[in-house]
Amino acid sequence: MRARKIVTAVAAGATLMTGMAVTGQASADAADLAGAAGTFHRQTLTWHGCRTGPDDETGEKLDAAGAQCAEVTVPLDYRDPRGRTISVAISRIRATDPARRRGALLINPGGPGGSGVPQVLLAGYMPAVAARYDLIGMDPRFVGRNRQIRCRWTTDTPTRSAGPTRRTFDESVTLMKELADGCAQGDRDLLPHATTRNTARDMDVVREVLGEPKLSYLGYSYGTYLGAVYTQMFGARADRIVLDSAVGPDVYGPDLLSENGPAIAAALRNWASWAAARDTEYGLGTTEAEVLATVERVNQAATRRPLRVGPYRLGFQHVPYLLFVRLYDDRPEAYAGLAAEVRVLADAARGRTVTVPASLKETLDGLFTGSGSAEDRAGTPIICADKPATRDPQSYFRDIQAHRADEPLFGPMTRNVSPCSFWPTAPVEAPTTIGNDVPLLVVGATGDPVTPYPGQRAMHRALTGSRMVTLRGAYRHGAYLAAGDTCVDATVNRYLVDGVLPGGDTVCDRDGAPGGRR
Numbered sequence: 001m002r003a004r005k006i007v008t009a010v011a012a013g014a015t016l017m018t019g020m021a022v023t024g025q026a027s028a029d030a031a032d033l034a035g036a037a038g039t040f041h042r043q044t045l046t047w048h049g050c051r052t053g054p055d056d057e058t059g060e061k062l063d064a065a066g067a068q069c070a071e072v073t074v075p076l077d078y079r080d081p082r083g084r085t086i087s088v089a090i091s092r093i094r095a096t097d098p099a100r101r102r103g104a105l106l107i108n109p110g111g112p113g114g115s116g117v118p119q120v121l122l123a124g125y126m127p128a129v130a131a132r133y134d135l136i137g138m139d140p141r142f143v144g145r146n147r148q149i150r151c152r153w154t155t156d157t158p159t160r161s162a163g164p165t166r167r168t169f170d171e172s173v174t175l176m177k178e179l180a181d182g183c184a185q186g187d188r189d190l191l192p193h194a195t196t197r198n199t200a201r202d203m204d205v206v207r208e209v210l211g212e213p214k215l216s217y218l219g220y221s222y223g224t225y226l227g228a229v230y231t232q233m234f235g236a237r238a239d240r241i242v243l244d245s246a247v248g249p250d251v252y253g254p255d256l257l258s259e260n261g262p263a264i265a266a267a268l269r270n271w272a273s274w275a276a277a278r279d280t281e282y283g284l285g286t287t288e289a290e291v292l293a294t295v296e297r298v299n300q301a302a303t304r305r306p307l308r309v310g311p312y313r314l315g316f317q318h319v320p321y322l323l324f325v326r327l328y329d330d331r332p333e334a335y336a337g338l339a340a341e342v343r344v345l346a347d348a349a350r351g352r353t354v355t356v357p358a359s360l361k362e363t364l365d366g367l368f369t370g371s372g373s374a375e376d377r378a379g380t381p382i383i384c385a386d387k388p389a390t391r392d393p394q395s396y397f398r399d400i401q402a403h404r405a406d407e408p409l410f411g412p413m414t415r416n417v418s419p420c421s422f423w424p425t426a427p428v429e430a431p432t433t434i435g436n437d438v439p440l441l442v443v444g445a446t447g448d449p450v451t452p453y454p455g456q457r458a459m460h461r462a463l464t465g466s467r468m469v470t471l472r473g474a475y476r477h478g479a480y481l482a483a484g485d486t487c488v489d490a491t492v493n494r495y496l497v498d499g500v501l502p503g504g505d506t507v508c509d510r511d512g513a514p515g516g517r518r
Contacts, residue, residue, distance in 0.1 A: 248455025
């Protein structure tokens with residue numbers, strides 16, 4: 001799941017071991033580097049400017065913020081640490097109060113496939129934290145500035161609706177086979193090593209190279225799963241850990257969106273109520289039901305014949321996805337953007353000539369040409385390497401049919417088959433079983449459409465040493481820094497700066513006032 005929108009909003013996706021006890025797993029993974037620790041743990045970093053060329057706007061911002069960048073060498077395959085190596089890009093902004101510096105805080109934005117290097121730019125939004133920590137960004141292996149896996153896709157994402165019939169489902173099966181084959185023809189030899197467990201191992205090499213006895217961590221969305229895996233493998237080396245918008249540990253994998261339909265529909269209803277109160281501006285309907293009926297007319301029209309939106313033809317495959325990615329954020333400006341875009345789609349559904357809204361152009365370019373950020377292209381190999389998918393497409397069609405009545409709009413998208421069902425390589429390790437007592441903080445919103453609240457609660461239960469801060473009444477993905485909620489921000493800052501976990505699970509109301517404890 002991608003949390004890039006969170007950070008964008010505030011700053012401008014065979015070692016057969018599963019979840020052992022914390023100390024046992026840490027020892028086992030330390031043993032993976034036996035005989036080669038000196039090569040990786042004692043390497044000397046060469047820090048340099050972050051800008052890679054005249055078109056590197058992110059690097060320019062990093063340099064202007066005083067960041068430094070470097071590359072860390074890690075094994076491609078931790079089972080063979082003397083074999084082939086790769087590098088992972090990192091960034092650093094030093095603590096602004098060196099006398100009170102606590103250590104290093106690594107930040108991951110999610111995905112999988114999200115670039116971590118730019119996340120140090122959050123320093124300006126968390127000054128008290130930035131005073132105490134060196135902020136560290138790390139591009140996970142094969143992501144961002146690192147050597148990327150070539151998957152030969154002409155789209156940014158495999159997320160599509162399977163549509164209304166067996167024929168339209170079969171069309172999506174054909175597409176997923178083509179996408180998987182595109183990865184097989186690219187860098188097949190890299191695919192088995194694009195795992196979350198290997199990224200967690202890379203994180204621990206980074207910790208060691210930085211000279212830190214422990215590592216603090218802030219992870220959003222998929223980054224919460226990565227953080228949980230790190231605590232499972234290297235719990236004795238985990239300092240202060242914050243997991244925002246947690247992925248359900250048992251749901252993570254090729255079917256990670258399969259339970260999202262009800263949460264997305266609830267977020268859509270919340271937006272529809274907002275839009276109905278502004279019918280004079282957007283003309284989508286005067287009630288929630290009328291606005292939802294407008295959305296349904298758009299979807300039905302796209303099912304009959306693709307909608308003409310500028311040079312693009314939007315079909316039933318695309319409409320649910322476009323709604324979903326616009327529901328990450330429940331702030332008024334985000335809702336206004338979605339309302340304006342639905343207005344355009346409603347006009348196109350009536351056969352009117354429309355142009356592509358500027359707010360939608362980048363998404364459509366990526367969807368139809370693959371010219372976007374490539375986070376999903378980088379993330380799909382990670383998901384497929386982490387956990388096997390069923391190889392029977394028929395099981396997905398049966399699941400869609402079983403939920404078509406109660407999830408008519410989003411179920412055919414969230415329950416659809418993925419490229420992992422046709423992946424050319426099998427996972428070389430068993431999935432990590434999350435379950436440990438490392439003290440940490442889980443943060444989330446009750447109406448999160450991307451990582452639904454029941455899954456967040458499941459992560460909290462699996463991490464028995466955790467406390468949870470809930471942003472009640474929010475339909476958004478990402479609560480800390482991104483929601484503008486003083487209650488959530490203060491609770492997280494107090495933990496990161498002072499090490500104080502709440503005495504119990506805490507609820508913050510959407511307006512920023514504490515809602516009490518559970």
